[in-house]
Amino acid sequence: MAGSAIEATFSGRLGNFALDAAFSVPAKGVTGLFGPSGCGKTSVLRCAAGLNRLEGRFSIAGEVWQDERTFRPTHRRPIGYVFQEASLFPHLSVRQNLLFGAPGRRPPSSANGTSFEEVIELLGIGDLLGRSTSNLSGGERQRVAIGRALLSQPKLLLMDEPLSALDRQTKDGILPFLERLHDRLAMPVLYVSHDIAEVERLADHLVLMQAGKVLAAGPLAELQADPNLPLAASREAVVSLDAVVESYDAAFGLARLAVAGGHFEIPAAAGAPGTRRRIRIAAGDVSLTRRPPEGTTIINILPVRILSETPVGEHETLLVLRLGENGDGAKLLSRVTRRSWHHLQLEVGQKLYAQIKGVALTPASAS
Numbered sequence: 001m002a003g004s005a006i007e008a009t010f011s012g013r014l015g016n017f018a019l020d021a022a023f024s025v026p027a028k029g030v031t032g033l034f035g036p037s038g039c040g041k042t043s044v045l046r047c048a049a050g051l052n053r054l055e056g057r058f059s060i061a062g063e064v065w066q067d068e069r070t071f072r073p074t075h076r077r078p079i080g081y082v083f084q085e086a087s088l089f090p091h092l093s094v095r096q097n098l099l100f101g102a103p104g105r106r107p108p109s110s111a112n113g114t115s116f117e118e119v120i121e122l123l124g125i126g127d128l129l130g131r132s133t134s135n136l137s138g139g140e141r142q143r144v145a146i147g148r149a150l151l152s153q154p155k156l157l158l159m160d161e162p163l164s165a166l167d168r169q170t171k172d173g174i175l176p177f178l179e180r181l182h183d184r185l186a187m188p189v190l191y192v193s194h195d196i197a198e199v200e201r202l203a204d205h206l207v208l209m210q211a212g213k214v215l216a217a218g219p220l221a222e223l224q225a226d227p228n229l230p231l232a233a234s235r236e237a238v239v240s241l242d243a244v245v246e247s248y249d250a251a252f253g254l255a256r257l258a259v260a261g262g263h264f265e266i267p268a269a270a271g272a273p274g275t276r277r278r279i280r281i282a283a284g285d286v287s288l289t290r291r292p293p294e295g296t297t298i299i300n301i302l303p304v305r306i307l308s309e310t311p312v313g314e315h316e317t318l319l320v321l322r323l324g325e326n327g328d329g330a331k332l333l334s335r336v337t338r339r340s341w342h343h344l345q346l347e348v349g350q351k352l353y354a355q356i357k358g359v360a361l362t363p364a365s366a367s
């Protein structure tokens with residue numbers, strides 16, 4: 001996939017820290033770089049930007065930025081970089097800041113298919129254009145910084161914990177803007193975070209890092225549902241599924257969403273049929289039954305097959321399930337007690353019904 005991929009291999013020392021990271025991900029959508037503090041996420045981003053120079057190779061959609069013979073300096077890499085804290089120019093207005101990196105400092109008619117007006121609208125910063133940057137709130141500053149990065153028309157957007165300096169409420173206010181950007185922009189994004197909730201909402205692909213190395217890289221839902229990786233084993237394990245709105249029941253405010261191998265109904269705001277909605281399904285919210293129950297308040301009861309069983313700790317076990325009568329749909333996780341596993345005489349390959357409450361599936365961005 002070299003022609004349509006981001007391919008990175010970096011190895012070497014930064015002080016006492018040894019980085020030895022290699023991954024290949026599609027050159028589209030959002031790739032989350034996730035792992036504990038100090039595992040090397042920022043270092044990888046800085047290597048991609050040409051700010052750290054370690055041995056290795058970096059190419060995007062077939063364009064080589066670094067190999068044994070080449071090393072493009074940062075100013076010759078078409079990147080947008082958003083840092084933890086927005087560093088805006090204090091002597092320039094919001095509008096001038098936004099246009100600072102734009103070619104000719106003029107509003108581009110199209111930034112990867114996105115115009116100045118569209119960026120302003122997507123980020124909700126139209127009312128700020130004439131203002132000085134000195135008295136913007138933290139969330140407003142960060143949205144302006146993101147807009148400035150986008151308007152420089154980069155081929156790659158690098159975001160280093162762009163929300164981590166913000167309080168929970170401001171963070172929750174910005175996430176929907178990022179989700180809209182994600183749906184509308186074509187340019188690939190490398191997004192560093194140590195907050196798994198951000199990754200679950202925004203990422204399409206994931207590079208899982210630990211102690212300077214890449215543990216795994218691939219589609220987000222695949223890594224979330226891999227029982228050999230730390231995400232699935234955690235008590236907060238979820239899978240993120242990209243669903244498509246099929247219909248909307250206005251009388252009860254329920255959206256019917258299609259995913260591979262099944263449908264979910266969730267209480268949510270209306271959405272036009274065909275629009276994408278991401279749902280997060282926690283392993284702890286999925287229970288299992290041999291036969292479809294009657295007279296239950298649980299509105300999502302879907303046929304599944306058990307793909308694997310992995311004990312977690314002494315008392316619980318993690319099941320990877322596949323949706324659909326034939327078990328060929330999307331993967332789900334279910335965390336159940338070992339007693340249930342034994343008493344129900346469950347086994348790998350068995351067909352069951354997964355039960356998930358509609359209210360457990362409310363999209364994260366909804367209140």
Ligand SMILES: Nc1ncnc2c1ncn2[C@@H]1O[C@H](COP(=O)(O)OP(=O)(O)OP(=O)(O)O)[C@@H](O)[C@H]1O
Pocket residue numbers: 014015016017035036037038039040041042043044194
């Ligand atoms: N130029 C450098 N010189 C010396 N040590 C460095 C340098 N750059 C990074 N390090 C060290 O490398 C390690 C990894 O740092 P890095 O910032 O990449 O981690 P991170 O995963 O992004 O962490 P966090 O989530 O806390 O931001 C740290 O121990 C850091 O101190």
